[in-house]
Amino acid sequence: MNKTIQVPLNRVEGDLEIRAELDDDGRVTKAWCAGTLFRGFERIMLGRGALDGLVLTPRICGICSTAHLTAAALALEHIVGAVVPPDAIRIRNLALMAEHLQSDLRHTFLMFAVDLVHPRFQTSDLWDEAVQRWAPLRGSTTVEVLRETKKVLEIIAIVGGQWPHSSFIVPGGIASVPSSGALQQCKHLLRGYRTWYERTILGCTIERWQGVRSHGELAAWLEERPAHRDSELGLLLRHGRKLGLNAAGRGPGRFLSFGAFDLPPDTKLRVPMGARQLINPGFVKDNQVHPFEQEHIAEHLAHSWAGNQACEHPAQGLTRPYATGAEGEKYSWAKAPRYQGQVVETGPLAEAVVAQSPLFIDLLEREGVSVLLRVLARLVRAVELIPAMECWLNEAGKHNEFYIPPPSLLHGSGYGLTHAARGALGHWIAIEDSRITHYQVIPPTTWNASPRDNDSVPGAIEQALVGTRVEDPSDPIELGVVVRSFDPCLVCTVHTVNREQPLGRIRVG
Amino acid sequence: MSLLGVESPDFLEILAHLDLEVLWHPSLANTSALQREQLVQRILTGEQHLDILCVEGSVIRGPGGSGMFDTEAGRPKKDLLAALARCARYVVAVGTCASFGGIGADGDIEATGLNFAGQKKGGFLGEAFLSQSGAPVINLPGCPCHGDVIAGTLGHLCANTVPSLDAYQAPLEWFGLLVHQGCVRNEYHEYRVEERRFGERGCLFFYMGCRGPIAYGPCNKILWNRRSSKTRVGVPCLGCTQPDFPQPHPFFDTPAIADIPLELPSGVDRAHYLAYKSMAAAAAPERLKKRQTGV
Numbered sequence: 001m002n003k004t005i006q007v008p009l010n011r012v013e014g015d016l017e018i019r020a021e022l023d024d025d026g027r028v029t030k031a032w033c034a035g036t037l038f039r040g041f042e043r044i045m046l047g048r049g050a051l052d053g054l055v056l057t058p059r060i061c062g063i064c065s066t067a068h069l070t071a072a073a074l075a076l077e078h079i080v081g082a083v084v085p086p087d088a089i090r091i092r093n094l095a096l097m098a099e100h101l102q103s104d105l106r107h108t109f110l111m112f113a114v115d116l117v118h119p120r121f122q123t124s125d126l127w128d129e130a131v132q133r134w135a136p137l138r139g140s141t142t143v144e145v146l147r148e149t150k151k152v153l154e155i156i157a158i159v160g161g162q163w164p165h166s167s168f169i170v171p172g173g174i175a176s177v178p179s180s181g182a183l184q185q186c187k188h189l190l191r192g193y194r195t196w197y198e199r200t201i202l203g204c205t206i207e208r209w210q211g212v213r214s215h216g217e218l219a220a221w222l223e224e225r226p227a228h229r230d231s232e233l234g235l236l237l238r239h240g241r242k243l244g245l246n247a248a249g250r251g252p253g254r255f256l257s258f259g260a261f262d263l264p265p266d267t268k269l270r271v272p273m274g275a276r277q278l279i280n281p282g283f284v285k286d287n288q289v290h291p292f293e294q295e296h297i298a299e300h301l302a303h304s305w306a307g308n309q310a311c312e313h314p315a316q317g318l319t320r321p322y323a324t325g326a327e328g329e330k331y332s333w334a335k336a337p338r339y340q341g342q343v344v345e346t347g348p349l350a351e352a353v354v355a356q357s358p359l360f361i362d363l364l365e366r367e368g369v370s371v372l373l374r375v376l377a378r379l380v381r382a383v384e385l386i387p388a389m390e391c392w393l394n395e396a397g398k399h400n401e402f403y404i405p406p407p408s409l410l411h412g413s414g415y416g417l418t419h420a421a422r423g424a425l426g427h428w429i430a431i432e433d434s435r436i437t438h439y440q441v442i443p444p445t446t447w448n449a450s451p452r453d454n455d456s457v458p459g460a461i462e463q464a465l466v467g468t469r470v471e472d473p474s475d476p477i478e479l480g481v482v483v484r485s486f487d488p489c490l491v492c493t494v495h496t497v498n499r500e501q502p503l504g505r506i507r508v509g
Numbered sequence: 510m511s512l513l514g515v516e517s518p519d520f521l522e523i524l525a526h527l528d529l530e531v532l533w534h535p536s537l538a539n540t541s542a543l544q545r546e547q548l549v550q551r552i553l554t555g556e557q558h559l560d561i562l563c564v565e566g567s568v569i570r571g572p573g574g575s576g577m578f579d580t581e582a583g584r585p586k587k588d589l590l591a592a593l594a595r596c597a598r599y600v601v602a603v604g605t606c607a608s609f610g611g612i613g614a615d616g617d618i619e620a621t622g623l624n625f626a627g628q629k630k631g632g633f634l635g636e637a638f639l640s641q642s643g644a645p646v647i648n649l650p651g652c653p654c655h656g657d658v659i660a661g662t663l664g665h666l667c668a669n670t671v672p673s674l675d676a677y678q679a680p681l682e683w684f685g686l687l688v689h690q691g692c693v694r695n696e697y698h699e700y701r702v703e704e705r706r707f708g709e710r711g712c713l714f715f716y717m718g719c720r721g722p723i724a725y726g727p728c729n730k731i732l733w734n735r736r737s738s739k740t741r742v743g744v745p746c747l748g749c750t751q752p753d754f755p756q757p758h759p760f761f762d763t764p765a766i767a768d769i770p771l772e773l774p775s776g777v778d779r780a781h782y783l784a785y786k787s788m789a790a791a792a793a794p795e796r797l798k799k800r801q802t803g804v
Contacts, residue, residue: 017582036580044616049758055747056612059612111536157734157735161738161739161740162737167739167747168744333578402708
């Protein structure tokens, strides 16, 4: 007899409940992701001043506020074709990257790893070690991560005044004029962070890790020194494999990146030929990278309460809450975004696959997409970010030009695409007489946690949950691990119900 | 997130020093939903004391007062909130949305603050509401609210004292001063040396929409992330602690008549201010006009 399960995630981007059907063996046969909170943010924007997105959209999310600010500014710049001075590009990138560094580690250790200390996972002989490091509020790593991520955020406060929720990124550049002393302070903070990250998270230098380019080299790296095995990365890999996380949470196998971090035209940072951004845009299907075109995005509403239209591109799409009050086809406040009609996943792993990172391509071919692969990609993203931040901090301030006034923002429409820590983020805006007439946001979690589309094809997390075996339906911790691997930026609760009868619920994050 | 930014002592140390037990927090607690449900039941039956209830976010009442825009397990969250607020010794509204309604206040979601709807007393819990201790809801506005303010208020409540509050029930210690106080650009304001475009360096009040002289908050006293503040780096104060946040008129613009802002610094007499500013501008020193301080 089948049973059913649910997962609510907190209000950062809307609460989410997942319902899942289990077979006799406790394996998920079907899953549904339901956004249970409607905030109406996009409708609040209508009629407001053209620049108001710079103030209001960062407040969509307390952990990726700089990403929303970036997308909002890029969308306005797209309307008028604003020019941004190279030094402003550097400082913007620096701030958003600092936010990523913070988010990646807080998510991994304060949200994801917490699941792995659940008594269910005592089957791994590394469980005691995991508890000592990752237990909530007291684990040794938890304490360090809180301290170090707090310090790295000071970089954003130095260039932008505060974190979260500054509005220092404006069309045409940034509002601040960082002094050389301020930039020096940022360098010290970054250097301190690198030292800690290398010692604690990687167990080796960034340069050594860059030499790990295949499945075999990863195995050799783990064996090379105790410092590698005992680092946070080493422990996560070893504990994760013992728990079978390298074979759990498959997902759609298609990846999307909007691209992020424009390269300043005069930078000395070494990047692949022809690259215009540090994170490449692209769409990966059947292991092939295709160019990304935002025109191919459409949001499906057949299973969403956010409207009753067919599917729409975000430049046209509206949000009209359509609550029938009845449980029918519709089950979520979230829309179902699709790229060329396909379900995709986004996030650090998608970025690595689009960039054709040798290590991740090899792991993907040998083991497939998994919970552990997503976590690995998130933990080592700093290896790409820190050297770029160092380079741009060294180059910044030479011209002392951080702002060029853009043409007046009177009429037009545009979009701003970037990456938040958890993946592709887009804002689509239209203005008339300097007032907002249209605003649509697609945050990364909407791709990953989308409901079914107009063809009833399940979203990325809905697909990834299928096949997951739940040992105790009254405490389905295994589902939390899969959902968390997408870094949904949300706290989740899993409900288990036997038909209509509640059995129990658990919080998974 | 801003609470995690608390420094010396940090967030975990504060919990230990104040002997505070976090019964539940959406991202920090590690209890299962079943345990949480049992916890709520124990609180509602009086078996478990709830000393301090901290609420973040506005109360969502839409559509049509049902609260069904924000549910958990099919039930409106607002009902759980009403029940817990009745049991709590102290109730603290953390952030502008919980205090006054904030961003969603006039929208589809019919949001309101716990004890205020904008400037109007009442809100979700009603005008007469007092917590079990007899204290009103304590508002800690700001988007976000500064972590030190949260920590300091918790410190008061753990010692069983209620901090002195202003008319909006916010502690005077942090909301009795203006964001303007402590801003490193004060001298520009003093002599009316204005900024008209970003990066120019000058006072942001006259053209850039800065609400520092109007909005109450400690941003320039205790600083953000121990480092800086928006106004210190040339970003106007957006008035995020105010009951009317987000303001109806566009941000980054100061509504003015004849170059004098419509909204003057808090409590200032218009005629005197006009006379004072025109004389001050005439007296402005060259070093300031030439931005030699580099601030």
